[in-house]
Amino acid sequence: MLSTDAAEHELDVTMNAFNQVEPFEASDEFIRQSVDQADLPSLMVTLAMLTGDTSLIGPEVKPPVPPMRVEIAPQGGMSKEMQEKARRLATAALVAFRDSGQQGGGIPSDSLLTQCMQYLLPRDIDELRPLLAHEMGFTKDPGAPDWTRESVAPGVKFRVAVIGAGVSGIAAGYRLQQTQLDFTIYEKNEDVGGVWWENRYPGCRLDTPNFAYSLSFAQKQDWPQQFSRQPEIQSYLATVASASGLRRHIRFGTEVDAMRFNEDRATWTLSVRDGSGRVTEEEFNAVITAVGILSRPSLPDIPGLDTFQGRVIHSAAWPKGLDLAGKRVAMVGTGASAFQIGPSIVDQVASLKIFQRSPPWMLPTPTYHDDIAPGMQWLLKHVPYYGRWLRFWQFCISIEGRLPLTAVEDDWDHPVSVGRANEELRQGCLKWLATQYHDRPDLLEKMTPDYPPTSKRMLRDNGVWAAMLKKPYVELNTTGIEAFTPEGIRTKDGALHVVDVVICATGFKASDFLAPMKITGAGGRELHRDCWDGDCRAYLGISVPDFPNLFMTGGPNTAVVINGSAIFSSECQVEYSLRAIRYLLETGHKALDCKEAPFVDYNKWIDAGNLKRSWGSPRGNGWYKNKKGRASQTWPYGMLDYWNLTGNFKPEDYKFIKRD
């Protein structure tokens, strides 16, 4: 059913496998009850599109979409009266749709599509239109390359290696397949999924809304929750890889240890180690890295860890079938992983001691673990394009997200906030903390951060963390760890905490991009040693001078941490890399190498942007900054900026090597 033929881009995974709905015969009353549980803004545009009736998206039911604060205004900020009116209109439209044989839902006219998009956004959509079209993809798959190898360079051989088969590697493979270029994906794990394959700890789930966290070319309608669990996301990625025919290009259980650029041939030689340890070399014309930034676990740099006689587990390497029943467990760290693990294991263990260095800021999200309501699920299953519009709507909200709340204001002088909006966010979060710990001033004190919110990753909270901490056999220890001992953990006050298991939820080596691969570029320059020296930079997060035809996804300063989606960024990087390869092939070149000047200018601009964000301020900490104190992971601007920058390949930013 799924085409791998580049000539049939319109018939991609999106339109076929993930977009089917079942016709319905439900009663008027059932429809009304389902609409009661609907996300209204996305339902109204769906119905306007299905029926062509633009009164469904008229001004009297247009959501005002207030800016995101501590919480997101439900239903796009529609008033109660507006919601009631919208529900009445939607129910009548659905009843009429049912009775008319459910034949609507063809490709909408440009004008109707524009009205629908404009309905969901509080701003003029003109400058956003191409980006929105990319995410919507009604008429075709807009991210698909409009070329194939044969169409731009008939007979020319050009092999591409992709390293990693997580979300970004799947995106790269899918697009490469559409170009009909020869490519191989190397994946160190036994299956696709990357972080979603590796992180199987109890409670692992998304902490960004799920519909928007999906590939533009493989939009899934039937997510069970707004923040789905790891198995659901892993299964989605596995399905995309299978359905699109990508698996035959992937070499599982195979790790790339090193690669070096051959100046005479302008190719890359990869040293590839398979599961048996056998190392072979393979040559490619270009390499796209898709190894993620949160893939190399970081164990705490605390003396004695190797002397501990019990079991040490990193959150990202959770042993299958691990039984913690009756065990005395210590957990080091209170970041995103710990926040999901703790409440999930607390009812099994004999005792749980949590060692916290700094408390996280929490975003109140009462519905965090909730299933999508049955009525809403029914609508997603039966109303054509509803899931697609819901994804689009979530995407629209995230374009700006909470980015304005991170702004550093020069005239704002406060020890724990960086600007007025940031302070407003802090106050909102403090209120949430006060309600969570109103009966436990000791915990309230320990859980109150002393740094600006958003300066490191904020966590979703629905109250389960506080409920866990209040259990009699749970302790939140903030004394500081001095050392691990054979029996457990000794804190700085001299106390020994005897435990059976230590869970290190201590994060990843996020700033060591592409480590531990040894990457040797033109002139014998080694990327980590001679170029980055612990402070990684790239042009657009994609290219580095002296490393021709090496394209990164998830590279330096591309992590979107408060707005947007990592998947969107990855797709931008993949599509940019393919534009560059197309240019090479079309113009008779074999390699391109980023010039120094755009690289330097771009990074100055990035640094200036990050200094204006909470995470770039001196109080910013966590994995956003590298050991040199520079915010080397974070993207400080809007999503539209990145879209615009990567939307055009500019040959003037590169030097070229001509084909022989």
Ligand code: NAP
């Ligand atoms: P993390 O956010 O880096 O948190 C690591 C935790 O370990 C922090 O509390 C840190 O304390 C603590 N820690 C590190 N070294 C320590 C030491 N030597 N002694 C004591 N404490 C130490 O790591 P993570 O929780 O694995 O999350 C990493 C990122 O992965 C997240 O920010 C998020 O982007 C992503 N993630 C996403 C999801 C999701 O979508 N559902 C789930 C999990 C993770 P300090 O804060 O003081 O440094």
